Each structure stands twice: as C-alpha cells, then as structure tokens.
Amino acid sequence: MKDILELFLTFAKIGLFTFGGGYAMISIIENICVEKKKWITHEEMMNITIVAESTPGPVAVNCATFVGFKKKGFAGALAATFGVIIPSFVVIYLIAMFLNHFLEITWIANAFKGIKIAVGILIFDAGLKMLKKMKKQKFMLIVFICSTLLMIFITVLAWNFSSISMMLIAGAVSMVVFLIESRKAGEKK
C-alpha cells in the first residue's frame, strides 16, 4: 500500500510540473524514476520513450502506466496514471469553471514566458542525455544526424510531417540495412 501511495504522489508531482507536452516530461521522469528512485533503468527509459512515441495517447500517460506496472503491477499502473493526470484535471477544471481570461492575467503570462524557455532547455537536455548513452555505431549516428536536420527543417518550414512517419521511415531503413547485412554475412559463410 505504501508503494502504491508513493507511486501516486510521485506521479502527481510529475504531472504538476510538466508543461508543454511529453518531451519535457521525459527529462523529469528520467530524473526522478531513474536517477533518484531507481525504479527503472536508463535502458528501460529509452525503450519506453520509443514505445510511448509509437503508441497512441499522451506520452506522460504512457510513461506513468509503464513505470507503475513495472513497480507494482496493475494497481501500480492505475495509481501512477491516476496520479499523473489529477493535477491537470484539477487545474483545468478550475480554469473552465472560473477563469475565462486565464492567459490575459499578466503575471501568469509572464511566468509562462520563463517556463517556455525552461521547457526548451529540459527537452534539449533529455535529448543530450539519450545521445550520450547511445551506442556510437556509424549507422546509428547517420540516422541521428539525418533525423535532427530533417526535424529542424520541418519545424522551421512548418511542414505538416508528423514525427511518427519519420520514425517509421527510420525503422524501415534500419530493417532493410539489417536484412542486407545479414544476407551478406550469410554469403560469406
């Protein structure tokens, strides 16, 4: 019961401090669940990032369900998922009921100007950490550089090209390379 409560409270805290979508949350979950509490390994965190990106639903919910399940089975998954959405539910409920002009409140708008920058830094940091721990094989580095450049172009030019299609292409390319290489290896034998 204590573990369940801890999962709930930890993910409520994560939910309360996650602004601007899932990538920023990766940095926070990594910090708490991998470095501080050691609930999951860095490797598992990488895998769940990929799974979260390639399955539907908010990345935050995907991660919470995964960590909760790893730690305490179904009940843990329920507690963590419930925890991660409860802060946003309460905050948005209050806004929907009472604040029609939320963004026109000066100090909130100002605070958010700061938060937006922190979110950018956190996302950058999450990517940097993953890059440091990635195996530096030639093929992986090439995919990494191409994806980074392509994503920057997409963002700058505001193309309507979803990141999921990019991942699908990367997956397909690596599969083809793998099949060709294993066939070559087979011929040598």
Place this chain on the structure above:
Amino acid sequence: MIYLELFIGFLKVGLFSFGGAYAAIPLIRDVVLSYGWLDDEMLTYMIAVSESTPGPIMVNLATYIGTSQAGIIGGMLATFAVVLPAFIIILIVTAIMSKFINNKYVKALISGIMPCVIGIILATGSCMIVKNIFTGFTTAVDIKAVIISVILAGLFFGIKKDGKKLISPIALIAISAVIGMVVNIV
C-alpha cells in the same frame, strides 16, 4: 446524449493520437469541430492555455471541453476516455515487451528508431529555445528572453556536484516561472 458523445469523441482522440500532443492537434481539431464543441478561435486559445498549465495537453483539452460541455461529469468522462486507450495499450506492451526486446528483428528496428527519436527530441528542444529568443524565426531578438535563457541554462548546466546537476528539472521549472515574472515586470 452529450456524455456518450464526449466519451466516444475523446476515445477516438486517445486511440489515434500518435507521437505526442502537437502531432495530435489536427486530430483533436477535427473531432472537436465536427461535434461543434468549440469554434476554431476558442480551440486555438485552449491549446495555448493547455500549454501554459501543467499536464499532458490532450488531458487538459479533454478536461476543459468535457467540463464546458457537461460539467464535472463531462470533464471526468472526457478525461477518462482520452487516457483509456494509452493505458490499456501500454499494459499489454509492458507485459510482452521483455520477450520482444531481445528479438533480433526488433533490435534492428530499434537501432534505427532510437537515433531518430533522439534526433527529433534534440531538434525540438533546439528549435524551441531559438523560437523563444527570436519570437519567431525572422523577427528581432527578444532581449528579455535571452537574459532568461542565459540565466536558466547557466543554473541548469553550470551548477554541478560530482558531475551531477544540482538543479532538478522540477526546480528549473519553478525557478523559470519566478524569473519570467521578475524579468518581464522590469
């Protein structure tokens, strides 16, 4: 029956929203407009509110739209519906993942997808930092944003003990809100 509509509408959003909230916005827009829950302008405003409040953007939108359409029960139903598919799918994936992750084909697939995801994340972060500083990609530099960026990056990457950052991501968010308020008042 508004409750059923909210539930089904957001179940759809939860089931088909791959690749995070920004990729999901076109889908959310489609569902929300087709049921007539919000008009385009209100939706844009709500996306901005969702970005500046904590939590997943999809959950925020579901709670807001549910509440504004049908009170607290509507809010709960919409939120529950948007989360449900992700919850179930991850339970299934987690249960079978350990078997799949060591398969050589899965490994080959991951060796392509992993660097791609890292590239996407790094590019997204860099673009966000640049966008904040330039308030767009073509307009002038926002001096206040530069000041905030330098302070935050200095605090976050600069203060280390035993090679570990002393400022946690949550602390950074809290500090950034305070600095944002202070710098923008001056």
